[in-house]
Amino acid sequence: MVQPLKTNLPEAFTFSQSSLQDYVDCPRRFQLRYIEKLAWPAVETEPVLENERRQKEGQFFHRLVQQHRLGLPSARLRRLASTPTLGRWWDSYLGSNFHLEGFTEHSELSLSAPLGPYRLLAKYDLIALKPKEKVLIYDWKTYHQRPKDEWMAARLQTRVYRALLVEAGASLNAGSPILPEQLEMVYWYAEFPTEPARFPYTSPQHHRDWEYLSGLVGEIGRHSHFDLTTDEKKCAYCPYRSYCNRGIQAGSDAEIDLETELAGIEINYEQIPEIEF
Numbered sequence: 113m114v115q116p117l118k119t120n121l122p123e124a125f126t127f128s129q130s131s132l133q134d135y136v137d138c139p140r141r142f143q144l145r146y147i148e149k150l151a152w153p154a155v156e157t158e159p160v161l162e163n164e165r166r167q168k169e170g171q172f173f174h175r176l177v178q179q180h181r182l183g184l185p186s187a188r189l190r191r192l193a194s195t196p197t198l199g200r201w202w203d204s205y206l207g208s209n210f211h212l213e214g215f216t217e218h219s220e221l222s223l224s225a226p227l228g229p230y231r232l233l234a235k236y237d238l239i240a241l242k243p244k245e246k247v248l249i250y251d252w253k254t255y256h257q258r259p260k261d262e263w264m265a266a267r268l269q270t271r272v273y274r275a276l277l278v279e280a281g282a283s284l285n286a287g288s289p290i291l292p293e294q295l296e297m298v299y300w301y302a303e304f305p306t307e308p309a310r311f312p313y314t315s316p317q318h319h320r321d322w323e324y325l326s327g328l329v330g331e332i333g334r335h336s337h338f339d340l341t342t343d344e345k346k347c348a349y350c351p352y353r354s355y356c357n358r359g360i361q362a363g364s365d366a367e368i369d370l371e372t373e374l375a376g377i378e379i380n381y382e383q384i385p386e387i388e389f
């Protein structure tokens with residue numbers, strides 16, 4: 113017998129940019145993934161092997177950079193960049209000057225704060241700051257194509273990461289709240305190392321973001337029915353296609369635009385265990 117879907121959030125639910133993005137993209141996906149906790153199959157796109165390889169390399173690249181920021185010698189880490197793609201990304205990373213002289217760095221740092229009756233959590237690739245002067249959020253992206261800046265600006269990651277750092281970052285800033293005007297988020301693209309996307313921040317933006325996020329989690333908490341998205345392009349890279357009767361084959365459709373594809377194959381680093389070095 114088919115079990116009825118659960119509709120209520122577990123108590124003390126913690127939201128992340130990924131779960132909020134899932135809800136915005138498709139309420140049913142949010143429900144299946146975070147309330148029903150249905151397994152997230154490994155195979156999401158075609159060609160399967162190519163995508164799996166890329167995801168594993170992206171995951172490994174993040175860990176290499178983390179170890180490097182923590183002080184492991186680059187020559188030793190270079191030997192671990194054992195595929196042509198990893199080697200290319202690693203060389204691009206080492207060849208980039210991030211201009212972080214004088215900054216204190218926090219790699220793979222998690223921050224959280226209350227958001228209405230819930231919590232909001234984010235795991236940052238790198239936060240670099242000069243207390244009371246400048247705060248930079250770096251996020252490493254291994255996309256095979258560079259998305260438009262407007263698309264990245266609208267992603268929940270961009271809104272959540274900046275807003276949450278303002279709300280929860282005082283302990284990193286010698287006890288003083290981080291002012292939005294001090295903050296900038298940078299997406300550094302391993303395949304396009306000279307074309308990072310930079311997103312400064314302002315107090316009005318922060319006010320709007322926090323209001324929006326508070327409203328969004330309130331809306332999710334009140335939901336009793338999580339609809340399937342009406343934008344079926346979103347299903348092309350979703351692992352719940354067969355569950356929702358939205359097709360069996362993963363998307364390899366040339367008509368799917370780049371950003372839809374990138375959103376579909378984005379690696380959820382919040383759910384990936386650490387790699388041992």
Ligand code: SF4
Pocket residue numbers: 138139140141142144340341346347350351352353354356358
């Ligand atoms: S297959 Fe489509 S409708 Fe179903 S959860 Fe995924 S995105 Fe939503």
